[in-house]
């Protein structure tokens with residue numbers, strides 16, 4: 394049976410995630426209200442602007458319901474701004490920015506700095522099919538990195554080369570996966586394949 398995966402559709406690159414999830418055999422739907430959240434097996438929090446999504450989550454009465462589902466073990470995947478929202482702790486948030494939490498990490502917003510606002514590199518990600526032989530081409534856009542990982546979370550990807558070598562950019566904690574980069578924009582759907590498998594395993 395194909396799992397139903399929601400994509401938080403308040404702001405950000407929702408359509409790209411919906412397309413990647415459908416390509417990997419999931420039923421993908423936008424989530425804008427609590428009743429829509431109730432109907433999904435899992436949730437993707439897209440890339441975009443985490444400060445805006447944080448405000449909209451509360452304006453749409455979704456902040457607490459999403460937190461509750463996460464606490465109850467709902468699988469989730471966050472890319473870029475989505476990683477920030479799923480992190481337990483944040484450095485460089487503005488205007489009292491809050492996160493949903495779920496992953497025992499500290500993220501630093503806009504960590505890669507101005508000179509490298511956007512960059513691309515190839516990554517090996519644990520759990521992503523064939524990535525040791527055929528790395529994932531990762532696109533970073535004003536991305537966060539993971540400054541600190543607590544005992545509950547596991548690092549699954551680091552930058553391999555260049556100025557940011559060694560920086561943690563992919564983490565998993567049980568059924569929750571977060572990446573600093575945007576796999577939804579490259580046409581390579583292997584990160585979504587991993588997430589769909591995580592969701593299937595949780596059902």
Ligand SMILES: NC(=O)CC[C@H](N)C(=O)O
Nearest residue numbers: 440441442443473474535
């Ligand atoms: N591409 C992105 O999702 C950028 C994230 C953005 N810098 C933020 O803080 O939310």
